Amino acid sequence: MKIICKKTDLAKAVQTVAKAVPAKATTSILECLLLRAEKEEITLTGNNLELGIETVMPGNIEEEGSIAIQAKVFGEIVRKLPEGDVVLETGEKDQATVRCKKTKYNLSVKSAEEYTCIPDMERKNHVTISEFDLKEAIRQTIFSVADTSSKKAMTGELWEINGKELKIVALDGHRISLRKIKLKKEYEPRKVIVPGKTLAEIIKIIGGDPEKEIAVYFTENHIQFEIENTRAISRLIEGEYLKVEQLLSKDYGTKIKVQKKELQECIDRASLLLKDDAKKPIILNIEENILSLEAVSNMGSMNESMFVVKEGEKLRIGFNPKFLLEMLRVIDDEEVFMYFTSAKTPCTVRDEKDSYVYLVLPVNLSAAA
């Protein structure tokens, strides 16, 4: 194999596929990426057996062939090469040379045959989503995916397509995040659970351009994203996802409209006192058009009040400040509407267009005191 390509193109391609290569794996071939120069295309592949990423990059193929190469070291080497043309060539005995200007590396490589390629997928029935919409919707929900859970489904996001809408739901037992994306045309109904770890990597390779589109393909066990020259294919999570609709009722006893930034900064200030004691709640006291926040810990206490527009009953309710902050951070509106029914039932935050709903469970104040 011998290829010649621009350093910047190679660096970008390696960086993309390396997102699917684990830093440490049980066998060294899993720490490799696959580089193929075949049929007039240079293709790089990373694969951790749950998520696989493949990208086609520009360059000249002087001799066809393929190798597997340690992804981390190769990535660092390519990144630090001088700007210019890179010549990558296989030599004897599982060796490859990387040359760029006056720099020459000899690296141990592995046979491409050892490498587990990513499956080809039947490319039909795809859904088209704008890069920007998808990147935003993932960012605005992924923080509430459970890291680990006895219920495997909770470590993923529910993606549900219905007509001209994609609904994304993430939950972890303390909160629910729901975002809706409007699609440009109508699609068949479909419901899958996408692993949170997959989405954490996918979000890094989506550019976020509102004018560019991503094609998403589904099979029974896989989801595939096509993002320009890159395709990422991931296993889906089997099983049933919690039905959240009944939890997201629109009934309420108290509703407030609050300046998001003001609330966010205030919770941020209050949580300074609560950091060392995760069980201590921040208390929201809803009075006549005044929201006052209180925090008490062994370090001291804090209170602050702000004007809000209130509808319904007065209420005193406590929350884990982290859950409120993580939710407020991903809401782009300047004003948010918060709905409450009682001090022991969840608070929901939703916009009037119904494009998002967030639900946060309260802390039992009598138990916390």
Add this chain to the structure above:
Amino acid sequence: MKIICKKTDLAKAVQTVAKAVPAKATTSILECLLLRAEKEEITLTGNNLELGIETVMPGNIEEEGSIAIQAKVFGEIVRKLPEGDVVLETGEKDQATVRCKKTKYNLSVKSAEEYTCIPDMERKNHVTISEFDLKEAIRQTIFSVADTSSKKAMTGELWEINGKELKIVALDGHRISLRKIKLKKEYEPRKVIVPGKTLAEIIKIIGGDPEKEIAVYFTENHIQFEIENTRAISRLIEGEYLKVEQLLSKDYGTKIKVQKKELQECIDRASLLLKDDAKKPIILNIEENILSLEAVSNMGSMNESMFVVKEGEKLRIGFNPKFLLEMLRVIDDEEVFMYFTSAKTPCTVRDEKDSYVYLVLPVNLSAAA
């Protein structure tokens, strides 16, 4: 006590003195800073018993008094307050309130009497140094101070004043860094060992302005820095510092002039292969006006060559790449002169004006192979 001050002034003052407050200490009073409002001055103090920092800040004293307050939490609270006037007031039972706009904190504080104040120093015989010169000279030497050592003196820097010159030396058994600062007038000869930990904090509070000056005072056991409204006082290290002059001989068998940036980037690239094996050296091969660098590890090998101006014998010599990189990073010249005598004796790097000397011990190539 009651004071009113600007949030930004308070935040800056807390940040300055907090550099001398340990995050975790054996007694909680050591994690505090002292705040005094006395004799028309608001003074903040941090003290870890080796280094003490005291700063005077603007503000109005409505009632004199003093308190000790947990530095970390207080610092975070002040930093996150809204912009505006802060009112700090003591209340009952070791409590203080911090108010700013609609935010109010109640914090536990301690009696100022528990706090160990920093000693006053006889303010005579000071040396005046430009902020820029001192900050640079510390940055350019401190990386080679030993973190820990059976020889306590090696955990500090030798500061030696002779006539119109301050010489700063740091060494750790593998390398020596030496910088000279020209002073504006002549001073009495003086030789002290300043703790590396003190200098690591001092460098953060020196602004680096070439037009501003720092006054440095010495006593037998202490050094004091006066930087605008702030004074920092540190214990000195007792004992004898290694005599480095005899090690920094100007004899050489080989001399090269090399482009610093080119060499630095090349060593950086080579060290990618050596990272996992700290004992593997980078090899410098000095030929007729060509310097070629080699690195070999179980990951592969690398070589690269560059033009140099050579004088004297050919030489093949190995180094720990980290030591070369850390030295090159703090040399601002575009070209550096490297002097060698043999493959088993140190390399020195010095400029023609003799304002700096760096010495690095080589790695024994036959032992490393």
